[in-house]
Amino acid sequence: MRLELRVYVNGEIRELSGVASLAELITHLELPATRIAVEVNREVVRRNDWSGTMLHEDDRVEIVHFVGGGAG
């Protein structure tokens, strides 16, 4: 079994150890759990499903939040 898992988070390669689920990735990144949203391989994963979503090698994870903006 591999000890490290390579995934792409917001376009950056991350080699992770001790991280199996999406919830663990969020914790590992020390992100606030509220007012963010996550997609894995272009599909939104609802908050309640974070802990049950296992990450796989080369998964592409996008984690977004909100910033000031009007248009463009």
Next chain:
Amino acid sequence: MSSAVTAVSQNEKLIVAGHVFSSRLIIGTGKYRSYEEMRSAHEASGAEMVTVAVRRVPLDRSSESFLDYLNPSLQILPNTAGCYTAEDAVRTARLAREALQTDLVKLEVIGDQTTLFPDNEQTLEAARVLVKEGFVVLPYFTDDLIMAKKLLDAGCAAIMPLAAPIGSGLGVQNPANLRIMREQLPDATIIVDAGVGTASDAAIAMELGADGVLMNTAIAEAKDPAKMATAMKLAIEAGRLAYLAGRMPKRLYASASSPLAGVIK
């Protein structure tokens, strides 16, 4: 305050898919010099809905919750600003809904970096997908009547034609097209989005029959954003009242306001 103004402010609500707003001004949250300046501008504007953008969180633990700087009573309208394809706009809208638990979305699919003009074709495609998924879609598009009809047929809750390029402050460059849109689509909710530079521009948009105006830069880049926000609030109300009042026809020549008879000789 006169009874006419009171009556208008009480009965004349802006309604977007069941969301009721007393203010016809919607404002952005970008380009302010500080959060404090943004908050005071928001308060002065009287706006009840503000738009925010969706972006990747920084992974260096520098992330702060921008939303904490907004008055919690404001309705948040997430936007898909920065998207150049229908697919990215749809993904962005889905992410926003998941994070904010709102079906509202200001749909933007940009077609060109220099003008930030919308890609109407991609916008329509995204609108169709999002409406099917239960979103309340407010699309930004060019001031084209046929496109407006297609967006409404697709089920958009309101349509948001531009008045001039985003952030240009050029003012309403397309009064004829906006007026035609109003006359041909009397039941549509039309919110002019982008191009307003100062208060008179907002008043003109409303006088042309817009149901509301969305702006960001005109307030954020004013020397005193809170003061400009107040000016915009008043301009929107003035323009709306003038539209409802029905303006006099334009004449090329003078028409005396005083009786012609009885002048001393």
